[in-house]
Amino acid sequence: MFSRKPNKTGRGSIFLLVLIAIPALLGIAAMAFDEGYKRVLQTQLQTALDAAALAAAREMGSIYYAMGLAADLDSNQVSDVQQVAMGVASENTVAGQGLILSNDDVELTHWNFDENYPVNAVRVSSAFPNARTLLSSLLGSRWPQQYSIDAELHSMAALTPASEFTPGLPFAIGADWFEGNDCGDAISWGGGGCAAWTTFSPQNVNANDLQEIMECLMDFPPQECMPSTALDGRELEFTNGGIAAALSDLEELFEAMRVRNDDIRDFDDDPDTWTVDVLIADFDCSTPNQLSQVVGYTTVTIEGVTTIGGGSLDATVDCEIKTQPNDHGGGGFGTVLGDLPRLVTE
Numbered sequence: 559m560f561s562r563k564p565n566k567t568g569r570g571s572i573f574l575l576v577l578i579a580i581p582a583l584l585g586i587a588a589m590a591f592d593e594g595y596k597r598v599l600q601t602q603l604q605t606a607l608d609a610a611a612l613a614a615a616r617e618m619g620s621i622y623y624a625m626g627l628a629a630d631l632d633s634n635q636v637s638d639v640q641q642v643a644m645g646v647a648s649e650n651t652v653a654g655q656g657l658i659l660s661n662d663d664v665e666l667t668h669w670n671f672d673e674n675y676p677v678n679a680v681r682v683s684s685a686f687p688n689a690r691t692l693l694s695s696l697l698g699s700r701w702p703q704q705y706s707i708d709a710e711l712h713s714m715a716a717l718t719p720a721s722e723f724t725p726g727l728p729f730a731i732g733a734d735w736f737e738g739n740d741c742g743d744a745i746s747w748g749g750g751g752c753a754a755w756t757t758f759s760p761q762n763v764n765a766n767d768l769q770e771i772m773e774c775l776m777d778f779p780p781q782e783c784m785p786s787t788a789l790d791g792r793e794l795e796f797t798n799g800g801i802a803a804a805l806s807d808l809e810e811l812f813e814a815m816r817v818r819n820d821d822i823r824d825f826d827d828d829p830d831t832w833t834v835d836v837l838i839a840d841f842d843c844s845t846p847n848q849l850s851q852v853v854g855y856t857t858v859t860i861e862g863v864t865t866i867g868g869g870s871l872d873a874t875v876d877c878e879i880k881t882q883p884n885d886h887g888g889g890g891f892g893t894v895l896g897d898l899p900r901l902v903t904e
Contacts, residue, residue, distance in 0.1 A: 599653055599686070600711070606650035606657040607682045607713035608901055614643035614664060614680040615715035615899030622676070622717070622895070623785070623792070630676050631666065640664040643682050659684060669716040669902050675782070678895055679716035679902065686711070716902045717895040723855055723880070724780040725789070726823065726834035728771045730756050730796055731875065732843045733853050741877035745858070746870050747798070752843035753871075754796035755804070758785045760849060763795055765803035772807040776814055779822055789837065789852045796839055798846040805869040812863040812871075825857065832860040838879055854879045 617639050621631065631639070643664040648656040659682065669679035735745060735752040747753045757767040774783035816832040818824035826833035835857050841850035857876040864870055 602650070602652040603657065603684060603686065603711050604713065606647050606652055607684060607711060608715075609650055610643040610647040610657075610659065610664075611680050611682040611713040611715035612899055612901065613646040614639045614682065615717060617642040618666070618677070618680060619717050619895070619899060636666055637661075639666060639680060643680065647682070647684075657684060667714075669714060669904070670718075678718075679714055680899075681712060681714045681904075683710050683712040714902050714904055715899040717899050718902070723835060724784050725758075725837050725855065726775070726780045726784075727836050728756055728758065728768055729871070730754055730794075730837035730839045730841075730852075731856065731858070732846055733838055733840045733879070734843045735875070736838075736877060736879055739875070739877065742874050743877075744872065745875050746872045752846070754798045754839075754841065754846035756794050756796045756837065756839075758789065758794060760793055760795055763797040768804040769807050772804065772811045775811055775823075791852060793849050793851050794837075794839065795849050796841055796846050802865075802869065805863075805865045808871065809863045809865055812860060816860075826859060830861075833857060834860065856880060 618631070621635050621638065640661050644659045644661075647659045650657055663683050665681040665683075666677045667679050667681055668675075668677055729747065730753065731745060732752040732754070739745075745753055747755070755763050755768060757763050757771065759767075771783055812832055815824050815834070817829045818832075819827045819829065824832050824834065835855050837852050838854045838856055839850040840853050841848055856879060858873040860871060860873040862872045
């Protein structure tokens with residue numbers, strides 16, 4: 559019998575192929591690792607931007623609530639919002655370090671909203687982070703040294719509408735009134751009525767602010783004169799005291815509004831009355847001059863305003879207590895914004 563000799567040449571060839579394949583296999587593994595790590599970096603960056611945008615928009619909502627009435631932010635308030643975004647971004651790790659943003663990376667803007675109104679959104683942007691690729695460590699300058707992505711990433715958070723309700727008058731009714739009255743019962747401001755003035759702020763009510771609100775209502779819809787953020791559940795200051803300087807403005811406003819009949823500023827079709835939404839607060843009818851929580855709103859039909867004597871406003875009340883979402887997170891319709899933002903797409 560003849561025996562075969564081992565094929566040493568074949569074994570050498572296989573060994574040579576293995577030696578050639580190892581770098582290629584390592585390269586493929588490194589490419590897979592690099593692609594996976596790039597996705598990790600993208601996720602880290604997007605998470606940091608989302609957190610920064612939400613925090614900044616939340617700060618914007620807090621500023622609007624503290625301001626009371628709808629108004630544009632001044633430069634200091636804009637800076638405060640930007641600082642919040644930059645601070646939160648720096649607390650989020652991207653490629654092993656906190657994300658650094660500048661003022662130019664944080665834009666206060668409008669989202670899905672009439673640009674005649676104050677800004678309601680924050681857009682935060684950042685370029686892709688610098689991080690050395692694994693393949694560059696293996697292949698040196700023959701492979702890209704940094705991960706790259708064609709476009710910068712961004713995130714936008716907005717204060718979206720919380721409800722259709724906007725108070726049409728700086729006026730509130732005590733919740734106690736609804737415990738002993740029926741639909742269509744009369745109520746009055748002045749003379750011991752269970753109602754009070756408010757300027758939609760925790761600060762003391764004053765005639766100048768009341769006049770400013772009513773002068774605005776003469777020329778613009780309530781959405782442009784009243785608070786930007788939802789009021790349900792908030793504590794506001796109320797007063798039943800006579801504010802003589804505001805009474806003539808109220809009388810003039812009533813005369814102008816009662817003939818509107820437009821379902822925007824006047825909800826009825828009677829030229830002799832003015833039907834409008836007002837707040838309901840939890841103050842005691844006997845002592846309305848206090849800081850009280852807003853519990854909802856209702857509709858009143860105002861039949862007359864007089865400046866004679868101490869002055870008064872006479873109206874009838876829809877007995878239903880209506881409420882807004884108590885989380886103020888937005889997502890409804892209208893222009894009263896919730897102050898808890900949500901992420902949105904452009």
